[in-house]
Amino acid sequence: EAGVAQSPRYKIIEKRQSVAFWCNPISGHATLYWYQQILGQGPKLLIQFQNNGVVDDSQLPKDRFSAERLKGVDSTLKIQPAKLEDSAVYLCASSTSLAPSGELFFGEGSRLTVL
Amino acid sequence: AQSVAQPEDQVNVAEGNPLTVKCTYSVSGNPYLFWYVQYPNRGLQFLLKYITGDNLVKGSYGFEAEFNKSQTSFHLKKPSALVSDSALYFCAVSEGATNKLIFGTGTLLAVQP
Numbered sequence: 253e254a255g256v257a258q259s260p261r262y263k264i265i266e267k268r269q270s271v272a273f274w275c276n277p278i279s280g281h282a283t284l285y286w287y288q289q290i291l292g293q294g295p296k297l298l299i300q301f302q303n304n305g306v307v308d309d310s311q312l313p314k315d316r317f318s319a320e321r322l323k324g325v326d327s328t329l330k331i332q333p334a335k336l337e338d339s340a341v342y343l344c345a346s347s348t349s350l351a352p353s354g355e356l357f358f359g360e361g362s363r364l365t366v367l
Numbered sequence: 368a369q370s371v372a373q374p375e376d377q378v379n380v381a382e383g384n385p386l387t388v389k390c391t392y393s394v395s396g397n398p399y400l401f402w403y404v405q406y407p408n409r410g411l412q413f414l415l416k417y418i419t420g421d422n423l424v425k426g427s428y429g430f431e432a433e434f435n436k437s438q439t440s441f442h443l444k445k446p447s448a449l450v451s452d453s454a455l456y457f458c459a460v461s462e463g464a465t466n467k468l469i470f471g472t473g474t475l476l477a478v479q480p
Binding site: 255256283285292293294295296297300307308343345347349353354355356357358359360361 | 408410411416418465466468470
């Protein structure tokens, strides 16, 4: 079974530039999550999708971050314009349902460095 | 609001010795608790969970965790550590009856040969 795919793995940009990350979840997983993991901290949920609908985006900085999952499969996370504090690893995860099984499958992450 | 605390940034243990990685939680209702492991340059991997039932939960790679309601703790344990267990371990709690996980800051486990 293929895992969660993310790209690019690494990205370096200057502040005020834009960047986009792509995620393809495990086939059949209805729920998709984007987490931000800043160095030395635990992952923080940015947005949660159920199929192509948003379940929770309360921690997404909507003035600069946007995410979509138009066909209920793959997803993109965009940052525009980037700030220095956005330097982090962006983790995508998927799961089979919203039920609290807690078993999320994570991709390897996209590491963003903002200079 | 729900939260978890991992009081130790790093735990050092010799191979073959038992290990414990500590986690305490704060929730308003019944806790859903989880442990994840992160190897270098890899995504997080699910280890085990407690939702209800037996306080001792067994998971992957020989790990287990003990839920203690009175102490609001969910410590991760293994009877005999392996060098290959060296990794970053995260405790997490689910906010409500969803999979919205709130993670602790992580504990780096270093197992010396």
